[in-house]
Amino acid sequence: MSTRPRPKPRRARPPVATLCTPEPSSSSPPPPPAHTVDAEDEDSLFLRNRNRTAQAWKKLNKVAEAKEAKEQVIEISDDDDDHVNARATPRPRKKHSKKTENDGVLPSWTKMSAKEINLISSDEDEILELVQHATPNGKRRRETERDERKDVKRSRSRSRSRSITPPPAIPEQARQHAREAIRQIMGAVPRPKTPPMEFLDDSIDNLDLDPALASIAKQMQSERARQGSAAPDTGGPPLVSISVKWVPHPKDPVARGQLVTSKVKRHDSFHGLVEEVADAAEVMTDHVVLSYDNKRVFPSATPHTIGLWAEAELEACDRITYEYLQQARRQRSLSVQPLDHHEAGSPTRGRFPSTIPEESDPEAEPEADAESAAEEEDDKFRLTLRSGKTKDVPVTVRPTTTCEAIIRAFLKKAGLADQYPNFGAPATKKGKGKSAGGPRLMVDGDKLDPSSVIGDADLEDGDLVEVVGL
Known part of the structure; x- marks a missing residue:
């Protein structure tokens, strides 16, 4: 006899009433009793696919789990927060806060290092070029972008004018050879003469001058006109x-x-x-x-x-x-300098005599010393004689020199001695009240007597004396 326990008998389940059972009526017959199905016999209602293996079932399970995960993800917008059903999502909902446009977020280029930023200046704008270490996947795209930037730069650089590098200097021998070749081919062409340049003097006709300055200006203009008209003729x-x-x-x-x-x-x-x-x-x-x-x-x-x-x-x-x-x-x-600057007792002077005999003449040296001493003793001074016909003539006089001698020296230097051969001769009597004519010296508007000495006029060195009566 075996030790296995005997199974207990199962209780019969009560009949299950259907949901759509109509109410009993007196006229209709009672429904037949529902057929009960045992739990162990439920699998017999389905057809089993015995061709699928365990791996195939794993794949099917993964596909089903993926579908469930997609169905569980729900997109929630900011405007529909109030209308979303809390029971639609199995997960707890997180609160979403609205973000403003400028929420203190800095642009991406501020987070880059200095090596990754390269500023290139152009005519009117600045281009920010990002130099990044490319990955193998994105390298091709960045190379195309870099080529496009190079094309843009090339097009812009063509529009701008570039500075021309000056050519190297041509040697003088090459230029001389080129000139000779051009002259042999073209022939020597004389250069046209430069037209004369006319210089206009500043006019003072429209200026209101002081009477004294106006008289001086007129005198200078008249002297300039006389000198300009007389210069070409001489x-x-x-x-x-x-x-x-x-x-x-x-x-x-x-x-x-x-x-x-x-x-x-x-x-x-x-x-x-x-x-x-x-x-x-x-x-x-x-x-x-x-x-x-x-x-x-x-x-x-x-x-x-x-x-x-x-x-x-x-x-x-x-x-x-x-x-x-x-x-x-x-x-x-x-x-070839002379050796007269050596001392008289030196042997070189006796051996090499001077090449200028006039300076080494012993008789001429005392005479020159005497003349220089006499000139230093005399009180000489220099005067400038001016007339309307000639240029200024400087003369050196002593206080004892007569005005007649000064005028004679002036006529000789100015080349007018032939025009006044009788100057200095005694004047003939032509009647009472008539003065002798001829050139005279005038100082401050006063005519000086030819027989008077120049020292009486109280003149100094460099003074200007006018000659009138020419």
Whole structure:
């Protein structure tokens, strides 16, 4: 006999009443009793799929869990907070606060480091370029953005004007060769002469001057007009024939001398002549130096101011050549200095006599010493004589010199002695009340007697004396 317990008998369940059971009526027959189904026999009502394995059921369970998770997520907006049913979500709802636009959040570029920000300035705006360390996935996109920025920069840089780098300096030998080639092809074309420049003096006609100043201004204008009208008529012919010889550098064996001949008006400057010489020598105008009798002549000078007559010959050279020649002349003058500054008892003076016999003459030295001593003893002073026909003439006089002697010296220096051959002769009697004519000296409006001495006029050194009666 086995030890297994015997199962207890199950109780019969009471019949379950249906929900839609109509009320019993007296006319209808009673319903049949409901058939009861045992709990163990419920699985027999379903069809079982015996082809699915455990792995297939796991996949189906995962799909079902994913669907449930999607159904449980509910989006809640700020406007519909009051209308959301609390029972719709199984999870507790969190409170959402409204955020303002400017809630103290700084822009993203403020959180970057200094290495990641690169400011590039353009014409009117600033472009912020972010340089980030690219990841393998986003590297291609950032490279395309960088290429687009480069294209924008290239288009902008084309619109702006770029500074041109100056070319290197051309050597002088190459320029000289180019000038020679152009002259052989085109021929020498003379430069047109510069038109004369007219300088207008400042006019004082519209100014109200003091009577004394007005008289002085009129006197100066009259003297200027006389000097301007008399200047072109004196000094020689109106045209001066000038030949300019080009002097090359002594250490340049290839250079050759040239000769330029031109005619210049007596009172015109040498600017046009300097330009012609520069063209012939193929140098810059500022580097040409003119000289006459070993003295430099500036382009602003005229033939009349340097004392040329009808024709003359000048020398021209480069500025470097002129400085070299001047230095050589100074060295020669220092090497040929006389030895008269040595003492009389020195052996070199007896062995090497001086090259200037006039200065070493023993008889001439006492005479010069006597004259210098006499000049220092006399009280000499200098006067300036002015007339309406000539320029100012300076003379040196003593207080005992007569006015007649001063006028005679003035006529001799001014070249007017031939016009007054009888000056100083005794005057003929022409009647009472008639004074002798001729030039006279006038100081402060008073005419001085020719026989009086100049010391009576109380003049000082440098005073101006007028000569009237010419």
